[in-house]
Amino acid sequence: MRKLWLILPSIVFMTALFAWPLVSGVLQAFSGSGTFRRMVDDPYFWEAARNTALLIVALIPLQFALAVTMALLMREKPRFAGLHFYLWVVPLAISDLAAGLVWLSIFTDRGYLNSILEKAGVESYAWLSVENPSTMFLAVLIAELWRATALVFVIVVAGLQNVPREYDEAAAVFGATYWQRLRHVILPQLKPSLQVALILRTILALEAFAVAQALTGRSFPLLVGETYQWYYTLQNPNVATAIALVVLTLSIVASIGYLRLMRP
Amino acid sequence: MTGRRWVIQLLCVLVSLFMAVPIYLITLAALSSRESLDRFPLPLLPTSLSGETMTTFLRSTGVVGGLINSITIGLSTVVLSLAIGLPAGYALARYAFRGKDAYQIGLLLTRALPIVVLSVPLGRTFLDLGLYDTTYGVTLLHTALALPTTILITSAIFLGVPPEQEEAAMIFGASPLVAFVRVVLPQALPGIAASALFTFVLSWNEVLGASILTLGRRTLPAQLLATLADSPLAFRFAGGLALVLPALIFIAIVRRYLLNMWGTTLR
Numbered sequence: 001m002r003k004l005w006l007i008l009p010s011i012v013f014m015t016a017l018f019a020w021p022l023v024s025g026v027l028q029a030f031s032g033s034g035t036f037r038r039m040v041d042d043p044y045f046w047e048a049a050r051n052t053a054l055l056i057v058a059l060i061p062l063q064f065a066l067a068v069t070m071a072l073l074m075r076e077k078p079r080f081a082g083l084h085f086y087l088w089v090v091p092l093a094i095s096d097l098a099a100g101l102v103w104l105s106i107f108t109d110r111g112y113l114n115s116i117l118e119k120a121g122v123e124s125y126a127w128l129s130v131e132n133p134s135t136m137f138l139a140v141l142i143a144e145l146w147r148a149t150a151l152v153f154v155i156v157v158a159g160l161q162n163v164p165r166e167y168d169e170a171a172a173v174f175g176a177t178y179w180q181r182l183r184h185v186i187l188p189q190l191k192p193s194l195q196v197a198l199i200l201r202t203i204l205a206l207e208a209f210a211v212a213q214a215l216t217g218r219s220f221p222l223l224v225g226e227t228y229q230w231y232y233t234l235q236n237p238n239v240a241t242a243i244a245l246v247v248l249t250l251s252i253v254a255s256i257g258y259l260r261l262m263r264p
Numbered sequence: 265m266t267g268r269r270w271v272i273q274l275l276c277v278l279v280s281l282f283m284a285v286p287i288y289l290i291t292l293a294a295l296s297s298r299e300s301l302d303r304f305p306l307p308l309l310p311t312s313l314s315g316e317t318m319t320t321f322l323r324s325t326g327v328v329g330g331l332i333n334s335i336t337i338g339l340s341t342v343v344l345s346l347a348i349g350l351p352a353g354y355a356l357a358r359y360a361f362r363g364k365d366a367y368q369i370g371l372l373l374t375r376a377l378p379i380v381v382l383s384v385p386l387g388r389t390f391l392d393l394g395l396y397d398t399t400y401g402v403t404l405l406h407t408a409l410a411l412p413t414t415i416l417i418t419s420a421i422f423l424g425v426p427p428e429q430e431e432a433a434m435i436f437g438a439s440p441l442v443a444f445v446r447v448v449l450p451q452a453l454p455g456i457a458a459s460a461l462f463t464f465v466l467s468w469n470e471v472l473g474a475s476i477l478t479l480g481r482r483t484l485p486a487q488l489l490a491t492l493a494d495s496p497l498a499f500r501f502a503g504g505l506a507l508v509l510p511a512l513i514f515i516a517i518v519r520r521y522l523l524n525m526w527g528t529t530l531r
Contacts, residue, residue, distance in 0.1 A: 095469030101504030
């Protein structure tokens with residue numbers, strides 16, 4: 001009986017604040033007639049969907065390559081490992097809005113990047129201008145790479161701790177090169193960690209929006225940013241919820257997709 | 265072999281630079297005077313440091329209020345999520361019960377739920393309940409976001425305290441509550457503190473839900489987001505530093521627990 005009283009408050013709380021809003025959100029999105037019609041008729045929606053997809057497709061492979069490299073570097077026990085580790089994980093606690101503002105100081109027209117270029121005698125460039133969609137995308141990509149790689153890194157480091165060094169050493173004794181060991185010994189054992197990280201990162205990447213808002217305003221719309229626009233500026237909570245449900249559906253589809261793809 | 269060590273060292277330094285230089289630059293920008301921020305090219309070394317930009321930022325409308333709201337909501341979220349999460353984490357660590365697996369899976373599933381999906385319907389409900397645009401409403405949302413993590417982290421912590429010690433205390437006549445407070449809690453405290461800090465940072469960083477659930481009583485990030493388009497660059501840089509600073513301190517404190525919190529428990 002006692003255990004029930006310990007666990008019950010959390011169940012009540014989670015039902016009231018997770019399950020209930022979810023159900024009422026679905027009902028809300030489907031109740032107003034033409035809600036989804038309005039959503040798909042808005043050109044911003046498609047642009048946001050395209051940008052979100054592009055960002056995820058470009059970001060996730062880069063991020064995983066960087067995070068695995070960082071984890072392997074840490075495994076070699078470099079000098080000043082403590083300091084490096086601290087710097088590499090600091091972005092864990094930095095929000096996407098903060099990351100956007102940090103990189104704004106670099107990419108803005110009279111910011112640090114152009115200052116460095118100017119000093120080097122190179123002409124300034126409008127990195128965040130609507131006229132230059134590719135560098136705008138690049139700025140958001142770099143800011144997200146900077147902010148969110150730490151999460152993958154930490155998960156991979158924790159996973160590497162479970163990979164016994166003996167396996168690796170045994171392979172080395174039999175003459176395997178570093179690449180062969182990485183490919184056939186280390187990476188296969190990291191698979192469960194990578195799978196978790198992949199699901200988590202994709203879900204979180206789908207939710208990114210403030211980083212783009214801080215860097216570009218609405219010039220580089222992302223899906224969740226559009227819910228904010230519909231709710232806040234256009235005062236239409238129904239369409240906002242409809243877009244939110246699209247994000248939720250994409251999260252679920254991506255998670256199931258990864259689970260199937262990486263099934264042992 | 266030494267050549268390989270050199271490459272490793274060099275790569276480590278490069279990654280560290282990639283992580284540290286932006287933080288250095290935002291700090292430099294936020295601590296520069298208005299006049300030196302207008303210069304171009306911007307100075308790259310801290311030659312003309314001044315508190316002017318930060319003070320102007322703090323004096324702007326809504327900033328101190330937002331700061332107070334953020335801290336109030338952060339602390340309330342910590343208290344509420346511990347009040348609900350600690351007992352559940354303890355039960356998860358100590359007892360077997362029917363539906364335990366389903367309960368744990370349910371906790372993990374909540375992580376797949378985008379905050380927006382919750383915020384908009386909650387906004388409507390809170391409007392009816394009179395919780396809209398209050399710190400209580402945002403606290404409830406942030407607690408819901410932090411609770412699954414709090415439960416999973418604290419249960420991992422309680423698993424590390426041997427139940428025999430508790431049983432021994434009860435044999436000597438302590439009530440279950442006294443045994444918990446006197447025997448288990450002191451050993452679990454560092455881990456609980458780390459989990460509390462984690463919750464605070466989560467609340468401090470959350471911007472979308474806080475923006476949707478408030479209008480006047482905005483948190484600092486919500487205030488920054490709402491005024492982003494119409495504020496001068498210096499204001500945005502100062503805001504960026506204000507948001508980043510707690511992160512630097514937080515990570516320095518909880519570094520030891522990081523791998524457990526983000527690496528393994530959060531699976």
